[in-house]
Structures are given as C-alpha cells and as structure tokens.
Amino acid sequence: MDSSTSEGVVESTSTVPPASAPAPAPAPAATPYKPSSADFANYYENFMPYKSIFLWLNHSQAPQEDFTKREFAFEYKSGAYQRYNSFSNVQEFKNTIVKAQPVRFEVGAVYPIEPKLRKSVSKNLMKPVMKEFVLDIDLTDYDDVRTCCSGTSICRKCWKFITLAIKIVDAALREDFGFEKLIWVFSGRRGVHCWVSDYRVRILDEPRRRAIVEYLDVLNVKSKGNKNGISLRKPYHPHVERSFEILRDEFVDIILREQDPWRLDDRYQDLAKCIPDYRLSSALLKHWKEDPGSSSASKWRDVDTFYQNMKVKSFDIQDWKREMIFKTMYPRLDVEVSRQMIHLLKSPFCIHPGTGNVCVPFDPSVKEFDPFTEAPSLSTLFNEDETNWENTSLKGSIELFNRYVDGLVKDEVKEKREREPVSEESW
Amino acid sequence: MFRKVKRRVDGRRNFDGDISKGFVDDLTRYPHRLSFYRMPPLEEITLEEFETWAIDRLKVLLEIESCQSRGKSFKEMSSIVLPILDKLLPLNPPSKESSSLYQERKKDHYSHFILRLAFCRSEELRSRFVKAETALFRIRYQLLSLQEQREFVDSIDLPWEEVSDEERDRFRDQLLRCSYGSIRSALMQTVEYQRTQHVTDEQISGYMDTVKFYRLPFEYVPELVSTRQTFLHKGYAYVGEFQRLSLIATEFSNFLVQQLQATMRALPTLDEDDRLVPVLNNLSKGYVSIDYNGYGGGEDSEGENSSGINAENISQFVSDMPLCMQRLMEGLQMNHHLRYGGRQELSLFLKGIGLNAEEALKFWQQQFTAAGPGSMTMEKFNKEYRYNFRHSYGLEGGHIRYKPWDCRTILSKPAPNKSEFHGCPYRDLRRGELSFQLQKLGLVDDTRLGEVLDLSEKGEYQTACTKVFELVNRDKIDSCLKQGLKVDESSIVHPNQYFDRSRYLDQHAEIERAGG
Numbered sequence: 001m002d003s004s005t006s007e008g009v010v011e012s013t014s015t016v017p018p019a020s021a022p023a024p025a026p027a028p029a030a031t032p033y034k035p036s037s038a039d040f041a042n043y044y045e046n047f048m049p050y051k052s053i054f055l056w057l058n059h060s061q062a063p064q065e066d067f068t069k070r071e072f073a074f075e076y077k078s079g080a081y082q083r084y085n086s087f088s089n090v091q092e093f094k095n096t097i098v099k100a101q102p103v104r105f106e107v108g109a110v111y112p113i114e115p116k117l118r119k120s121v122s123k124n125l126m127k128p129v130m131k132e133f134v135l136d137i138d139l140t141d142y143d144d145v146r147t148c149c150s151g152t153s154i155c156r157k158c159w160k161f162i163t164l165a166i167k168i169v170d171a172a173l174r175e176d177f178g179f180e181k182l183i184w185v186f187s188g189r190r191g192v193h194c195w196v197s198d199y200r201v202r203i204l205d206e207p208r209r210r211a212i213v214e215y216l217d218v219l220n221v222k223s224k225g226n227k228n229g230i231s232l233r234k235p236y237h238p239h240v241e242r243s244f245e246i247l248r249d250e251f252v253d254i255i256l257r258e259q260d261p262w263r264l265d266d267r268y269q270d271l272a273k274c275i276p277d278y279r280l281s282s283a284l285l286k287h288w289k290e291d292p293g294s295s296s297a298s299k300w301r302d303v304d305t306f307y308q309n310m311k312v313k314s315f316d317i318q319d320w321k322r323e324m325i326f327k328t329m330y331p332r333l334d335v336e337v338s339r340q341m342i343h344l345l346k347s348p349f350c351i352h353p354g355t356g357n358v359c360v361p362f363d364p365s366v367k368e369f370d371p372f373t374e375a376p377s378l379s380t381l382f383n384e385d386e387t388n389w390e391n392t393s394l395k396g397s398i399e400l401f402n403r404y405v406d407g408l409v410k411d412e413v414k415e416k417r418e419r420e421p422v423s424e425e426s427w
Numbered sequence: 428m429f430r431k432v433k434r435r436v437d438g439r440r441n442f443d444g445d446i447s448k449g450f451v452d453d454l455t456r457y458p459h460r461l462s463f464y465r466m467p468p469l470e471e472i473t474l475e476e477f478e479t480w481a482i483d484r485l486k487v488l489l490e491i492e493s494c495q496s497r498g499k500s501f502k503e504m505s506s507i508v509l510p511i512l513d514k515l516l517p518l519n520p521p522s523k524e525s526s527s528l529y530q531e532r533k534k535d536h537y538s539h540f541i542l543r544l545a546f547c548r549s550e551e552l553r554s555r556f557v558k559a560e561t562a563l564f565r566i567r568y569q570l571l572s573l574q575e576q577r578e579f580v581d582s583i584d585l586p587w588e589e590v591s592d593e594e595r596d597r598f599r600d601q602l603l604r605c606s607y608g609s610i611r612s613a614l615m616q617t618v619e620y621q622r623t624q625h626v627t628d629e630q631i632s633g634y635m636d637t638v639k640f641y642r643l644p645f646e647y648v649p650e651l652v653s654t655r656q657t658f659l660h661k662g663y664a665y666v667g668e669f670q671r672l673s674l675i676a677t678e679f680s681n682f683l684v685q686q687l688q689a690t691m692r693a694l695p696t697l698d699e700d701d702r703l704v705p706v707l708n709n710l711s712k713g714y715v716s717i718d719y720n721g722y723g724g725g726e727d728s729e730g731e732n733s734s735g736i737n738a739e740n741i742s743q744f745v746s747d748m749p750l751c752m753q754r755l756m757e758g759l760q761m762n763h764h765l766r767y768g769g770r771q772e773l774s775l776f777l778k779g780i781g782l783n784a785e786e787a788l789k790f791w792q793q794q795f796t797a798a799g800p801g802s803m804t805m806e807k808f809n810k811e812y813r814y815n816f817r818h819s820y821g822l823e824g825g826h827i828r829y830k831p832w833d834c835r836t837i838l839s840k841p842a843p844n845k846s847e848f849h850g851c852p853y854r855d856l857r858r859g860e861l862s863f864q865l866q867k868l869g870l871v872d873d874t875r876l877g878e879v880l881d882l883s884e885k886g887e888y889q890t891a892c893t894k895v896f897e898l899v900n901r902d903k904i905d906s907c908l909k910q911g912l913k914v915d916e917s918s919i920v921h922p923n924q925y926f927d928r929s930r931y932l933d934q935h936a937e938i939e940r941a942g943g
C-alpha cells in the first residue's frame with residue numbers, strides 16, 4: 001500500500017561516504033515516471049498475460065474452482081478498494097480488468113462459493129479453503145541498518161539484503177519443506193513476494209502457515225520486547241546454521257563497509273544497547289562519545305578490545321557476534337501476510353503505480369534478480385513496441401512465467417490423479 | 428498421509444444407549460488410562476451423574492485455564508492441577524482392582540462427552556475447551572509409565588516411519604542439533620548428573636545413538652516446526668522418541684476440533700431430551716461454585732473465639748483480605764455505614780475468618796456509631812441493625828447458618844452503584860480506579876499491573892485476583908517453597924480462601940518483617 005508516494009527506484013546518494021568500499025556500479029538514469037491512465041489501458045489491453053495468470057491460479061486448462069472461486073481485489077486510482085471480485089474464465093477476467101482499469105489487482109484465497117456471490121450465503125461460509133503460501137519481504141523493514149537509502153527508495157547496496165533474503169528463504173522452502181512450485185516476484189519498488197503453489201501447502205490451515213513462517217522468522221520480528229538480543233539456541237538448528245553460512249561472509253562488506261550504520265551518531269547507541277553487559281556497554285558508550293564519527297568497523301573492533309580488557313564474563317563474545325550478523329542481515333518477514341488466508345497480495349505483472357515498473361517474476365536459481373535492469377517500466381516497454389509484448393523487454397519475464405506455469409499445470413494433473421481416489425477420506 | 432479411519436460422528440442420542448447389552452465393569456472398553464475419546468458413550472447414566480461428573484471435569488478444566496491465563500509453565504501447571512485431578516477425576520494405574528478402574532475411566536469418558544455438548548456451541552467456547560482438554564491430556568500423558576505410553580502411542584494410527592540407520596548416519600549432525608536441548612535436559616535428570624553436575628557433549632552424543640527417530644509429514648508437528656525443534660528435510664519432520672507427546676497432543680487437539688464441529692452440527696437433535704438443556708447451559712457459563720469449607724472459624728464460629736480475631740485487632744488483618752473485602756472495610760471506615768449488599772458480603776466473610784457473633788456485633792456497632800460522617804446513634808443501631816447482624820450468624824429468625832459467599836455468588840449479585848462497595852472490584856472498577864487500588868496494594872511493576880488489568884478486562888476476575896495474590900505474596904511463597912512447605916497455587920474461588928492462604932503464608936514464611 002505504498003501508492004501515495006511517487007519516488008522511483010532510484011539510486012540515492014548515501015549520507016556518509018563508504019569507508020573503503022569499491023564504487024558502486026552506476027545505476028540506470030533515474031527517470032521519475034508515473035504511468036498515465038492511457039498507459040494502464042494499453043498495458044491491460046495488450047501486455048498483461050491473463051492466460052498465464054489464469055493457469056497459474058487454476059492449475060488446469062479448463063476453469064475449475066481454484067480459479068472461479070478465487071477472490072480478486074481491485075485498487076483504483078481514487079484509492080477505492082474493491083474486494084470479492086471473481087471470474088468464471090480468462091475472458092471474463094480480462095474483460096473486467098480492461099474495463100475497470102484498476103491501478104492494480106490483488107490475488108486472494110479460494111472460497112467455498114464464488115466470492116462475487118458471497119451476499120447470497122451466510123457469513124461463516126465465506127471462510128477461505130485454499131490459498132498459495134506467500135511471503136513478503138520489503139526493504140522498509142531494514143531501515144535500522146540501511147544508511148544508503150530510507151523509506152521507499154532503494155539502491156544496489158541495499159538490494160543486497162533482498163538478494164540474501166531470497167537465498168535463505170528459497171533454500172529453506174525447497175530443502176526443508178520440500179516445496180517445488182515456487183515463484184519469486186518483484187513487488188515493483190523495494191521488495192519481493194514469493195508464491196508457493198504446491199498442493200500440499202495450498203490446503204494448509206492458518207496454524208500450519210504460521211508454523212512455517214515462524215520457522216523462517218529467526219529474528220522473531222513480531223516480539224518487539226526482544227529487540228536488543230535474539231538469543232538463538234545453541235547448537236544452531238540446521239536452518240539457522242545454513243543461513244549463517246550464507247550471511248557470515250557478507251557481514252564485513254555489507255554492514256561494516258557499505259552500510260556502516262554505527263558511524264552515525266544516533267545509531268552507535270543501538271549497537272551499545274545490543275551488548276548484554278551493562279558495564280561493557282557503558283564503557284563503550286563513553287568511549288564512542290569522544291569519537292562518534294569512527295567507522296562501524298572500528299567500533300566493531302572496540303567491542304572486542306574492551307571485552308578482552310575488561311575481562312567480561314557475562315556473555316560469550318563469539319556468540320554475540322554471530323547474533324549480530326543475524327540481527328543485521330537475516331530476512332525480515334511479514335508474518336501476518338504469510339499466516340492469514342484472507343490476505344491478498346498484488347498479482348505478478350501488475351504495474352507499480354508509483355514507479356511504473358512491472359512486477360516481474362524471476363528465478364533466483366538461474367540468476368540473481370537486478371531490479372534496476374530487469375524490471376522494465378511501462379515507458380520503456382512502450383518505447384520498444386506499443387502493442388506487441390514479444391518485441392519488448394517483457395518477453396523474457398512472460399516466457400519464464402509461462403514455462404513455470406506449464407510445469408505447474410502438468411505436475412498438478414499428474415498428482416491429482418494420484419490423490420483423487422482417496423481424497424474424500426483424507427483430512 | 429491419508430488415513431482411512433472411519434471416525435464415528437458423535438451427537439444424536441449419545442446418552443440413551445442400549446443397556447440390555449451392558450458393559451458392566453468391562454475394562455476392554457477402556458484399554459488405556461488415557462483416551463482420544465473416539466467412541467461416544469452408549470450406556471445410560473442418571474441425570475445426577477450427568478451433572479456431577481460434568482461439574483467435576485469442569486472444575487479441573489477451569490483450574491487449567493486459570494493456570495494458563497496466569498502464565499504458569501507446564502510444570503507448574505501440572506503440580507497445581509494434579510491434586511485436584513486426584514480428587515475429582517482420578518485415573519489410577521492399572522494395578523488397581525478393575526471395577527474401580529472401570530468406574531474412573533467411565534467417569535472420565537462420559538464427563539468429556541458431556542462437556543463437548545456444553546462447549547460446542549460457539550467458536551470461543553470450542554477453542555477454550557480444546558485448549559484446556561489438550562493441556563489435561565498432556566498432564567495425564569506424563570503420568571503414564573513408559574510401558575503405558577508405548578502401548579498408548581501404538582494404539583494411535585499416525586503415519587510415522589522409523590528413520591533408517593542409513594538416514595540417521597547421513598543426518599547425524601542435523602538430528603543432534605535439533606535434539607541437543609531435549610537430550611541435555613533428559614540427562615540432567617539422571618543420578619550421574621546429581622554427582623557431577625554437568626553434561627558432556629560425548630554423553631549427549633552417546634545418548635542420541637540410543638534414541639529412536641521417526642519421520643512424518645511436517646504438517647503433523649506444527650509446534651515443533653514453528654519452534655525449530657525438529658529437523659526438516661524435503662517436507663518430512665524428523666522427530667525423536669522424546670518428542671512424541673507434542674505430536675500426539677497436536678493430533679488430539681485437531682481431532683477434538685473436528686469432533687466439536689460435528690457435535691455442534693448434530694446438536695439441534697438433542698432437544699428431545701430437554702432435561703439436559705438447562706444443565707448444559709449452566710455448564711458452559713464457566714463458573715462453578717466450589718465449596719470452600721476450609722475457612723477459619725468453621726462450625727463453632729458463633730461460640731468460642733478460637734481464631735484470635737476480635738473487634739479490636741481486626742484492622743491488622745486487612746492486608747490478608749482480597750481486594751473486594753479491603754474495599755468494603757475501607758468504605759465502612761469512611762462512611763460509617765454500608766448498604767445492604769455490602770453488609771452481607773462483608774459480615775459473612777468476617778464470620779468465615781473467625782470473628783464470632785459477639786465480636787462481630789461489637790465491630791459493627793463501633794463502625795456504625797464512631798464519630799464521623801454518616802455515623803449514627805447507638806439507639807438507632809440497636810433498633811435497626813442489631814437483628815440483621817445476629818441473623819447472619821443464625822442467631823435470629825430461621826436459625827439458618829449462612830455460608831460466606833464465594834466469588835461466584837458475589838459475581839452473580841447486582842453490581843454496585845457509585846456509593847456502594849460490594850461486588851468484585853476486578854469486575855466493577857474502571858481501569859484507572861482499579862489500577863490505583865492495586866498500586867495501593869503494592870503492585871508497582873507496570874508490566875505486572877498491566878497484566879492484571881488486562882485479565883480483568885477480559886472478564887477473568889478470579890484469575891486476576893489470584894495473580895494479585897501471587898504478586899503481593901511472592902516473597903512469602905518463595906520462602907515457603909524453599910522450606911519445602913506445601914503452597915496451594917490453585918485459582919482463587921472464594922474470598923475466605925484468599926484470606927486463609929494469606930494467613931498461612933504469614934505464619935510459615937520466614938521473612939524479616941520490616942518494623943513499623
């Protein structure tokens with residue numbers, strides 16, 4: 001819900017020059033661009049891959065409940081938000097969107113009856129029965145460690161947090177939970193969504209969705225009371241250990257060199273607050289007050305030096321360092337988005353109304369996603385070709401999505417045959 | 428992951444079974460102490476049994492709820508609930524003679540099903556019931572011998588497979604990481620540990636080789652998943668033998684959720700037996716009145732003054748009283764009067780703490796006639812009030828012995844208006860006022876205070892009261908526990924129980940009292 005602001009995906013200049021980091025790769029020229037109504041109309045008419053989205057949500061060629069009883073919500077330019085739309089086939093889906101011209105549409109759960117008919121049945125029938133498992137990762141949740149940008153703007157430096165998050169979450173979903181049907185989608189501005197479509201996860205109830213997201217949520221972002229320490233159980237759980245392996249080599253570059261958060265006056269105090277020993281943290285605070293502008297790397301070393309000199313015994317410094325690595329870089333997840341079945345999430349291939357960027361899907365196992373070169377904006381597309389997507393830079397994304405959906409539908413048909421005979425008696 | 432278990436849908440005509448077949452004392456109907464309650468009861472029971480069995484179980488469940496609301500750990504909860512369970516709903520080990528075992532198990536079985544009927548009717552009631560029943564199930568599982576646990580687990584049909592040796596070797600590191608904590612605490616129970624006071628990694632690793640692991644779809648163990656206490660691989664959770672309770676408890680609660688929904692759908696047909704309806708309605712209201720007979724003076728409270736409490740020294744005992752009574756005492760002192768509801772509530776309470784009739788009369792007289800606003804002449808007192816107070820002691824009129832009111836009675840009377848002081852302050856005071864009163868009791872920690880206020884707002888008055896008792900008496904309770912004395916930590920259900928508990932602590936805790 002960030003349509004009120006209009007900054008684009010721009011490389012913002014960091015407020016503090018990086019200590020010794022290599023110069024960041026130059027980003028494409030920032031063009032603050034806001035799509036017009038005509039742009040939306042043309043995109044919905046000629047570019048939006050309705051058929052692919054239909055298949056993705058329907059899991060079969062012929063329309064079935066997975067699609068026809070699925071909720072869609074529209075958000076309009078005026079800010080109005082309209083829930084409980086549903087469609088009986090691709091044609092109706094397309095026609096409605098072309099006609100309604102929302103600035104974006106969102107995908108929700110499958111209900112026992114068509115959501116558009118909900119008024120004709122009692123309320124407690126309108127409980128979701130199926131939905132993809134979704135994850136939402138957004139850079140605004142990293143503002144306490146980001147110094148390069150804040151709020152809605154992003155740059156290559158802070159995008160690294162997202163890249164790491166994708167690596168960690170993707171590995172857990174595939175390796176640990178055994179999910180195979182998952183697709184990542186750029187959210188259009190400063191984050192990504194992940195949609196998991198395995199049958200097994202689509203039928204999960206909320207407590208089990210919660211279990212998955214809590215498993216992933218090592219930082220326990222919701223428990224605010226626990227802000228200063230996370231105290232991970234030792235030995236680390238295999239997922240935590242694997243995540244640590246992914247994060248640890250990046251810490252020096254990303255946190256100490258590039259973001260350098262503790263060079264800032266108001267943030268070195270945060271570092272001090274994270275130190276569980278009061279004596280040590282006061283001594284450090286005192287020391288840093290004298291030289292507040294020293295780099296994060298030097299403050300990081302100070303912690304070590306003071307710890308040794310003061311012979312602190314109350315905590316283990318190696319454990320603490322490991323936890324700081326988690327605290328600064330581990331993925332920050334929106335637990336509620338993943339848990340609630342009624343929650344809706346923007347569809348792939350929508351346009352971000354603030355930036356004009358297409359929310360393209362991508363496959364991190366092939367290549368790390370670069371939002372600055374791989375998420376075309378409407379203006380770029382229309383410069384390439386006014387009406388035919390095959391001549392534009394959207395081609396790659398649509399084809400990638402089609403391949404993914406194709407596999408999904410094929411496997412679904414196969415699995416369905418296997419599960420059907422017993423499905424009535426299963427839980 | 429698909430089970431073809433045909434589960435009986437309970438509901439219609441559960442209670443008028445076919446007696447001609449009779450299952451007299453037949454333990455084959457209840458092969459295990461613990462039960463998943465899959466089969467509905469079939470025999471006939473009397474309405475009285477129906478009611479008392481259900482109430483007994485309800486008391487147990489309410490105690491569990493109260494422990495949960497007070498944030499007790501599982502261990503603390505067990506030790507609070509066990510004595511109550513022993514009294515109301517015992518399930519003795521198989522060595523006992525079988526006919527009494529049969530009776531126990533039957534009562535357990537039937538009472539569970541009766542409460543299903545009472546608690547199936549709203550989402551909120553259902554989830555409370557499932558939560559409390561699942562906790563009860565866990566408490567009882569821990570009471571089983573290893574042998575019984577194994578037999579019980581085998582009787583449940585769950586899709587677990589034993590992990591092969593090859594897989595164990597392959598995932599040894601991961602399995603060890605996930606079970607390290609549990610194994611460590613298991614080893615800390617051993618005699619070896621008592622001697623050495625530490626557990627080595629070698630011991631843990633050695634122990635792990637003796638543990639069996641099972642794998643099953645992760646959906647079966649959401650609790651273990653969300654807390655990262657199990658190794659996950661390709662959609663399977665690898666669960667150690669020692670984690671099976673978590674697994675079957677989840678299964679138990681899922682099953683119960685389904686069953687309650689089925690019961691709810693079947694419920695309308697129950698109306699045929701309309702004698703049950705009022706009973707069920709009452710049960711689901713949630714408070715039961717628990718007779719509290721332990722109060723001080725007891726039978727001879729109108730005679731000799733054995734408690735040592737009299738009109739003169741009673742003000743020294745105010746701090747032992749629950750907030751409701753403290754408020755009444757305060758109101759009385761301020762106004763030299765109390766309205767009818769307040770007089771009754773307080774005078775019966777005072778009788779309960781051992782103030783005998785003569786001293787009570789003296790006390791009320793002093794209060795009503797002492798100089799100050801609202802006070803009256805001795806004459807007026809004798810004329811208008813004397814009789815009332817003697818009446819409470821059964822010395823006038825029908826010579827009825829009135830019992831001190833329990834919380835439920837207090838809560839069932841009309842709430843006080845502005846100039847009245849009776850009722851339960853956790854229900855009747857606004858947040859700000861209650862917070863002020865609690866601070867006067869010495870509750871200064873903001874978080875704790877907030878917790879009590881929240882409990883009151885949620886309508887859990889007795890739990891709030893119990894929590895206050897614990898907070899106010901923390902040091903004394905700890906001191907008693909340290910001395911190995913028994914401390915009753917069950918929920919407060921009666922103001923006199925609160926008082927007696929407080930006195931008990933005063934007498935047994937070894938705390939240096941600040942002079943003054």
Ligand code: SF4
Nearest residue numbers: 749751834851892922
């Ligand atoms: S809960 Fe019972 S004892 Fe406590 S204040 Fe209320 S009525 Fe009095």
Ligand SMILES: [Zn+2]
Nearest residue numbers: 148149155158
């Ligand atoms: Zn940035």
